[in-house]
Amino acid sequence: MTIESISAITIATHDMARAVTFYRALGFDDVAHGGAHTPFTSFRVGSGFLNLIAMPKDKQWSWWGRIIFHVTDVDAVYAKALGAGFTPSTEPRDAEWGERYFHLTDPDGHELSFARPLG
Template sequence: MTARFDAIGMVTADMAATLAFYRLLGLDIPADADGQPHVEAALPGGLRLMWDGEEAIKSFAPDFEPPTGEGRIGLAFRCDGPADVDATYAMLTEAGYKGAMAPWDAEWGQRYAQVHDPDGNSVDLFAPLG
């Protein structure tokens, strides 16, 4: 038997707010998913990104305590180019999401920025320079 990496799961305090954030990043999530306890989005390459509301987790793990603070999980989205990193960062921060690091040219050869989703998770935006 061989295990195969298939999905990334995240717990959210506010499903609608979280899904709105990831829709802005281009994930195909149906509008009627906002009130669901469990939501999945297909990713390129066959992986899935999944969200569960805190109450859904508590339904089978009654002692569940949501983690606090930032940086519980980090996701990275590749942008089409350096200007797209800047535009995506601006779009998200203008929509009210927390910018953690404004776009900059990183020493490793990428245009890089970081925002936080509604649950405080780090979301990196990057594109190769040049």
């Protein structure tokens, strides 16, 4: 048996409309299911999916990790984030492990990284 790939990752939100607006502003435009007024939304990301699931306000979480998205142009996504009024936690930079990246936290506290392999 070999694990072949990740099909999807599902993250929780307390406000689906706010979360959908946030991700659409970053370029997640391909909604496979759901939307701003549904309890579950799924965005196509390459051959996989980023899912959002609505949770009640009393359900809390803390930092659990980071989702890394490979993009064609890190600096363009960074500019899009700034243009949407978001505040990334880092500026784009070239890392010693061979990627250009920056980090951004979504409105529900989930850390995202947008990266591109160098070279």
